[in-house]
Structures are given as structure tokens and as C-alpha cells.
Amino acid sequence: MTANDEPLLLRANDVPLNVIDSLGADVLAAVGEKRSTWHRWNLTAEAARRTMAYRFASPEDHEAIVGMVVDAAEAASLRLTPPELASSPAVFRRPDGTSVFRPKHSALFSSEVLLAAEDRLLERARTTTAPTVPLTTVERITKRPDSKGRMRGDDQAAALTKIALSGRMVDVLVGPAGAGKTTAMSALRRAWEHEHGRGSVVGLAPSAVAAQVLADDLGIQTENTAKWLDTHDRTGETFRKGQLVIVDEASLAGSLSLDRITTLAAEAGAKVLLVGDHAQLQSVTAGGAFSLLVHDRDDAPELVDVHRFVNLSEKTASLALRHGRTDVIDTYAEHGRVIGGETEAMIDAAYTAWRTDTLAGRASVLVTDSNESVQALNNRARADLILDGTVNARREVELHDGTRAATGDTVITRRNDRRLRAGRSWVRNGDRWTVTEVRDDGALTLRRAGRKWGTSVVVPAE
DSSP: OOSOOSOOOBOGGGSOHHHHHHHHHHHHHHHHHHOSSBOHHHHHHHHHHHTTTSOBSSHHHHHHHHHHHHHHHHHHSEEOSOOOSSOOOGGGBOTTSOBTTSOTTOOOEEOHHHHHHHHHHHHHHHOOOSOOOOHHHHHHHHTSOOTTSOOOOHHHHHHHHHHHHHOOSEEEEEOOTTSOHHHHHHHHHHHHHHHHOTTOEEEEESSHHHHHHHHHHHOSEEEEHHHHHHHHHHHOOOOOTTOEEEESSGGGSOHHHHHHHHHHHHHHTOEEEEEEOTTSOOOSSSOOHHHHHHHTOSOOOBOOOOOSOSSHHHHHHHHHHHTTOTTHHHHHHHTTOOOOOOHHHHHHHHHHHHHHHHHTTOOOOOOOSSHHHHHHHHHHHHHHHHHTTSSEEEEEEEOTTSOEEEETOEEEOOSOEEEEEETTEEEOTTOEEEEEEEOTTSOEEEEETTOSSSOEEEEOOO
């Protein structure tokens, strides 16, 4: 026994400088994985997380250590904001020497690692030694109707031809939602396999769900990018010469992972095609590479004709909204697509519209602005489903957010787990399911939403 069993409390001067530098490097690596650029407060937030495990004698000691760690991380960052051209008079300087004419801690930083990765991606996109497909093969495929008897649009045929003949190690295909990217990729897959053999087209996507959709649409082998890179690191499995590697939803892929994937493809003699829309949501990790590659050239293959909308005004408005033209909101309002009112009234109107859709057998999505509203609407919807007999609430289990689920409920799985098999597939983050049984131990038997039989899985209670 010691005389004092109290935990050791650290003071600011108890932490060695080499530990501060190590923590600063960890902070920089963590922020650089999530962001392509950052400010001091991003480093501060990560430094606070990294030091939570330490016990300090006072809040002031903790604050001092966080500041020192942030200083170390900032010193190792690459400053993008240029310095002041001339020093401000002393009366206009803060105690730390910075000018009062600049917002405090407004300097923007990046890292040499990330900029080097972007440079390599640009170089590969400009290199034209990748495998190609002859023009005659491309024309033969694009001039035939697809499996549903539809002919490719002029923009689709032109984009496919440009990609197949370019020889670029890293190529891009840009298109808004509904522009027929899947149709174009399907034709490209047939042309590529005609020239380079069966299985010469493989797919990747930033999420497991997106990878599965790509597999279903194109009939090719797919994987999510993180899993593919993990498999490569563990087994050495990689691409092969002549392959076309399609990375779907590429605007959501991080720059560092795209750099690794394209490096391995270039070493194997394969071509990478990044497919997405730079005007849509960007990567949650250090991203922006897709937009960078698109804007580096003036001839990026792009699909411009939207096929998804029946109503012409909706088609035109969606393209204007994609380009950030705020006046298009008036168009939506004129067509009754925007309704305004008090918050509670609007929530009620949205729920009523959703309920009307679902009772009519339509697929409908209800979106709101906060977790609290989501939970309240879920509870309201579930109460109605119990009352009309869709959900059997005699036996329930509690979910992560305090809501409950029973036989008949629709649920969404929140993580990937390849050990949980549903037919020939497995449980993915974002998959939708219908609860078919609540077991005695709290486990749930789930069936994929929209299916009447098969593809069931038992999800453990934990």
C-alpha cells in the first residue's frame, strides 16, 4: 500500500517536450486525415481529445498543455495564409504580436503530405500511358441499344469515347444525379471487357452500400475503398495489367486513399476512372481531389442531359440548384414545391404528406433538421403503424437512441459486419431491413426491406 492512493495529477511542467512534440504529430496526422485544410481551432479540438486521458492538477494546466500541443502541430503544418507584407504599429498589435486587422487564429494550414498526394494525382491524370479501347469497339457498343432497348444519348456516347481512348492513368466522369452515369458505365464495361477480357473491370466506392449498388448495377466485383486497401496491406492483393478500376461516388473519397489506389493501379498497369459530381456533397475525410482533377482540365467527360425527371421544370430547376443559382428557389415556390409556416405546423405537414405517400404504397423519405425531431417523428410514425396493425408491439427491444423496435418495424443497420450473412450478402451500414422476429434474448431477425422472403439475418442483441 502507498501512503496516498490518489491518482497522479499532472502540472504543465511535468510533461516532457518530446511528449508534447509526439502529441503534436499525432494531432496533425489525425486532422490531416479528416481535412485538406484546417485552422488552429481544428488542431485545438483534436488536441483536447488527445489529452482527455491525462489527469491534470487544474484546468489551467490542461489548457496550457493543449496550447503547447497545438503550437507543435501548427509548427509542423504548412501555412497557406501569406504573412503580412508590413508590420503593423505596436498600437495595432495583440500581445502575441499578430495584427488586430486580421481575425485571430484565421491562418489556414495544410500539410506537405496532402499537397504531395494531390500533385501525384494531377500527374497521373495528365499521363496518357494507361490501357485503352479501340474506337471501333466503342462505337459498336454505343450504337447498340441497351438491355432495355434504350439508345445512349449523345453526351453519353461522347463521354465513353473520350474515356476509352484517352489513355489517362486517372480519368474522370462527371454527371449530376439522374444523368445516366450507370448506363454509361455499363456500356464502358462491355467495351472494356471486349478488349481486355472478362473480369477486367472492377469497382470501388467509399462506402459498402455504394459498392454493393455498383456491383448490382454493373455486374462486376466491387469493394469499399477502406476494405480493399486493408486487404491489400494484409495479403498483397492488388490490381492487374489492363484493368479498369471504377471508383464510384468519387467526390466522397478522401485524397489520401485515392492517391494510394491510383499509385497501385499505375504500378500494375491499370486505369482508374473516378465517377461522381463535384457539385454534390464532398468527402468527410481529407477530400477535394475529384473536384481538383475535374477543374485541372477543360475537356472533362461530363453528362449533361438529366433523364430522371418527367417534369421539365423539375429537370431544369435541379440543374440550376446544382450550380448554386439561388433564384431557382422562386421556381420551386411557383410550382408549390416550397411551403412555409411555423415550425410545428411544417413538421406536421411534412409528416402528413409522408404518411399519405406510404399509405398509397409510394416510397417516401421524411427529412428533418435535428436528432430530436427525427426521434419524435419516428415515434409518431411508429404509433400509427402500431394502430393500423403493421407493427406488433407486444414484444419490443430498445435501440441505441431510446426508440424501440418490434416485428413489422423498418430499421437501418449502422455498421458493417461481414460475419452477419444475409443470403449471399452481409450486413452493411445504411442497409434497410424489416423486423420479422424479436427473440427472447433481445436479438432481432431482419429481412431486407422490400423482400417478401429470403435474405434474412439474426442481429445479436448487443
